[in-house]
Amino acid sequence: MALVAAAMSYAEALHHAESADHWTFAARRLAGLAASFGAVDLQEASRKALAATFGDEAALAQIERAIMRLQSGALQIG
Numbered sequence: 747m748a749l750v751a752a753a754m755s756y757a758e759a760l761h762h763a764e765s766a767d768h769w770t771f772a773a774r775r776l777a778g779l780a781a782s783f784g785a786v787d788l789q790e791a792s793r794k795a796l797a798a799t800f801g802d803e804a805a806l807a808q809i810e811r812a813i814m815r816l817q818s819g820a821l822q823i824g
Contacts (some may be wrong), residue, residue, distance in 0.1 A: 763801070774796065
């Protein structure tokens with residue numbers, strides 16, 4: 747539950763990022779969070795967001811899908 751709550755917080759920060767720096771900071775924090783829990787799908791989505799353009803809707807959608815899988819219990823832990 748802590749993972750999902752924190753991931754949702756960082757996803758929200760990505761949605762409301764006001765600059766590329768804010769986007770990068772939130773994506774890095776999310777990737778680190780995912781890595782610390784071994785959440786492979788979320789980590790991959792976060793890394794793609796880091797490589798994406800600031801505000802990339804596809805990157806945000808992939809992160810949201812990964813979080814929904816975590817919420818539903820479809821964990822992919824590595």
